[in-house]
Amino acid sequence: MQHIPDYTVLLDLSRSQTVFLSVFAVFEQYQKSRMQFVQTVADLASRPQNIEMLQNAGVMSMLRPLMLDVVPSIQQTAALALGRLADHSDDLAEAVVKEDILPQLVHSLASQNRFYKKAAAFVLRAVAKHSPELSQAVVACGGVDALVLCLEEFDPGVKEAAAWALGFIARHNALLSQSVVDAGAVPLLVLCLLEPEMALKRIAASTLSDISKHTPELAQTVVDCGAIAHLAQMILNPDAKLKRQVFSALSQISKHSVSLAEMVIEAEIFPAAVACLRDPDEYVRKNVTTLMREVVKHTPELSQVIVNCGGMAAVIDYLGNCRGNLRLPAIMMLGYVAAHSENLAMAVILSKGVPQLALCLSEESEHHIKAATAWSIGQIGHHTPEHAKAVATAHLLPKLLELYMDANSSEDLQAKSKKALKSVLQKCTYLPGLEPLLYDVPSNILKHVVCQFSKVLPHDSKARRLFVTSGGLKKLQEIEAEPGSLLQEHINAINSCFPEEIVRYYSPGYSEVLLERLENYQPA
Amino acid sequence: DMAELLKIKSEAEDFQSEYFYRNSQAEEKRQKENQAATQIQSWFRACKVRAYFSHLHKKAVIIQKIWRGFTARARFRQMVKAAYFIMKMNFYEEMAVRIQRRWRGFFVRKYIHNFYARKSYLEGLFRKNELVRRELDELEELQKRERDCLEMVKEQTAKVYQAYRLHHLLSTKQCPGVFNSPFRSAPHEMEQLLRQVKYQAPTRLAPGGRACLLGMPGPAAPSFSGTLGSPWIKTTQTRCSSRPILPPIGSKKQQVRW
Numbered sequence: 001m002q003h004i005p006d007y008t009v010l011l012d013l014s015r016s017q018t019v020f021l022s023v024f025a026v027f028e029q030y031q032k033s034r035m036q037f038v039q040t041v042a043d044l045a046s047r048p049q050n051i052e053m054l055q056n057a058g059v060m061s062m063l064r065p066l067m068l069d070v071v072p073s074i075q076q077t078a079a080l081a082l083g084r085l086a087d088h089s090d091d092l093a094e095a096v097v098k099e100d101i102l103p104q105l106v107h108s109l110a111s112q113n114r115f116y117k118k119a120a121a122f123v124l125r126a127v128a129k130h131s132p133e134l135s136q137a138v139v140a141c142g143g144v145d146a147l148v149l150c151l152e153e154f155d156p157g158v159k160e161a162a163a164w165a166l167g168f169i170a171r172h173n174a175l176l177s178q179s180v181v182d183a184g185a186v187p188l189l190v191l192c193l194l195e196p197e198m199a200l201k202r203i204a205a206s207t208l209s210d211i212s213k214h215t216p217e218l219a220q221t222v223v224d225c226g227a228i229a230h231l232a233q234m235i236l237n238p239d240a241k242l243k244r245q246v247f248s249a250l251s252q253i254s255k256h257s258v259s260l261a262e263m264v265i266e267a268e269i270f271p272a273a274v275a276c277l278r279d280p281d282e283y284v285r286k287n288v289t290t291l292m293r294e295v296v297k298h299t300p301e302l303s304q305v306i307v308n309c310g311g312m313a314a315v316i317d318y319l320g321n322c323r324g325n326l327r328l329p330a331i332m333m334l335g336y337v338a339a340h341s342e343n344l345a346m347a348v349i350l351s352k353g354v355p356q357l358a359l360c361l362s363e364e365s366e367h368h369i370k371a372a373t374a375w376s377i378g379q380i381g382h383h384t385p386e387h388a389k390a391v392a393t394a395h396l397l398p399k400l401l402e403l404y405m406d407a408n409s410s411e412d413l414q415a416k417s418k419k420a421l422k423s424v425l426q427k428c429t430y431l432p433g434l435e436p437l438l439y440d441v442p443s444n445i446l447k448h449v450v451c452q453f454s455k456v457l458p459h460d461s462k463a464r465r466l467f468v469t470s471g472g473l474k475k476l477q478e479i480e481a482e483p484g485s486l487l488q489e490h491i492n493a494i495n496s497c498f499p500e501e502i503v504r505y506y507s508p509g510y511s512e513v514l515l516e517r518l519e520n521y522q523p524a
Numbered sequence: 525d526m527a528e529l530l531k532i533k534s535e536a537e538d539f540q541s542e543y544f545y546r547n548s549q550a551e552e553k554r555q556k557e558n559q560a561a562t563q564i565q566s567w568f569r570a571c572k573v574r575a576y577f578s579h580l581h582k583k584a585v586i587i588q589k590i591w592r593g594f595t596a597r598a599r600f601r602q603m604v605k606a607a608y609f610i611m612k613m614n615f616y617e618e619m620a621v622r623i624q625r626r627w628r629g630f631f632v633r634k635y636i637h638n639f640y641a642r643k644s645y646l647e648g649l650f651r652k653n654e655l656v657r658r659e660l661d662e663l664e665e666l667q668k669r670e671r672d673c674l675e676m677v678k679e680q681t682a683k684v685y686q687a688y689r690l691h692h693l694l695s696t697k698q699c700p701g702v703f704n705s706p707f708r709s710a711p712h713e714m715e716q717l718l719r720q721v722k723y724q725a726p727t728r729l730a731p732g733g734r735a736c737l738l739g740m741p742g743p744a745a746p747s748f749s750g751t752l753g754s755p756w757i758k759t760t761q762t763r764c765s766s767r768p769i770l771p772p773i774g775s776k777k778q779q780v781r782w
Contacts (some may be wrong), residue, residue, distance in 0.1 A: 274660070279662060280671075308652070310650075343645075347646065350653075351649070
């Protein structure tokens, strides 16, 4: 760094050099005014309402030559101001790219001191965060390599700024992430995870999460650098924001394939991660459940691991405590677990999952959450009659029917609730639960209900009695079905379980028939 | 004589005519008699042949009878052997089916779908869930208490620092301080804090000193009411006395120096 003459010192010279001094005074004044301008612009840029006016005043073109200024503090403050402006809006970031400021920034990133590097990395981040095209522009002028060089610095602030910028670049799509990985960023990021500064750890974890979320190959690259072990160690750290990023990273890694999920499980995070489900920070809890969902969806063995360490109970308690969109990963996790085998579905039922899902269904108003809940209920109930009975005793069948029939429900919700209802009905032999479904039901559901009745009633006399006394037989007679259809066959099968007089008694219009007979009767 | 000759001649004529008649008769009947003789002869021959045939026939029957009996007995023996074999095989198969049935039942019940293992697994899972819930509750409780404790320590430190800054508001014998109003039944807690605070004349503090002042209070124990290790809190013995200890007068060493 060259020695910048400090003009103030020159003021101590003798009077004979007043002319010399006046020249220096001019330069000194100019420098002061530049510094003041740049600092004021930087301060104004931190407040969003000023930015429009700054933009209209043409601040971009003013700041550009200041970035090449001789005095390093002016350069740094100019870069900071630029970064704040670009951070705020899309057009300003595009203006930064168009004005060709990026190549200069990248070039000077290699040579300047750490404050400048921080400010330059901030500018790159602010530009890259808006859209993939802008990130592509950053990549195209060699920004990624320069940022990776910054990651090798000693100063933690510089590393943090560089890692953040890389994170924003990698966030948009797989191609950009690939370019970040190709520049060799991942081992350096893993080293950043080990640094003592909390902010640096957070940013490194978040960047790793953004890199590994796109494709399995990228996740594999991250894993190959030994990220999982370090991330696993940080689970028990008390800092909430760090835990958010760590769990998000682990879930992005494990979502792609079975082997990656197995590697995450082998790092033995599970009994410890369950404890994090009671963390006061709700996003930590949400990310833990997202991780569990991504792991569980692959194979039954992985689900078994999580169920065995008591994860089910913790997730169901979590469902009870939170509201809204936070519930979605937990609901989907329960559905995935129950989908694998009837053992696991029974485990879900035992952990009191079904009442909790019923609560979710009634409390939530968003359609996609309701659809997910309906799907999960279907996965739980479709295995055996035991499971279907558990679903029916929670009074979920009428609710599912209601969701299916409601005209306001979205297509997805209707389709899912219909599928869930059908699959549970096909195994349900719990007749008191099926009774309410005989009333006001479309025929495609009705035929399943009647089919189930026809399976159970021939064998169980108590059930027959109950069926008659509760008015089911009466309702059955009122159903009109085309002769020869499956529905009619089932109705006949049921009617044949009862004595003919009873069937005739309950058939509609019986009282008219009796009255006719009365009229035609001649007493002997 | 002549009569005899005539008789003989008539007899000869009669004889001739008889002879002729008999011959003619015989000639006529020759055919018939020939045929009859042929018939008789043929019949006789037939009887002879028939007798021969029946003899042959009977002997053939005997031979065939003996042969058939022989063959049939051999076949029967074979059939008996086969039936016996089949009976044995059925028996073995029946026994094998019983063994296989028992084995398959055992295998399925033990390895493929073990009802009792499943039951004990679900019970174990239930207990584990309870355990996990309890432990998580305890953990949450513990963490909450730690956080509360830290917060309270922070608050108390802030109060002590405030008291340190407001040491001049301490009440004297002549004039009751702001926090020691005569209308109150007992002095305000701030007054108590003020009494406990040790006055230090302001010196130019090194940054370590400042950190020492602010960083020290905050022991890990939750009992913070009287055991603060702050350097500006006096020792506990003098806590209840209402006589503040003033610094020594005229110590020129503690001059304020910027």
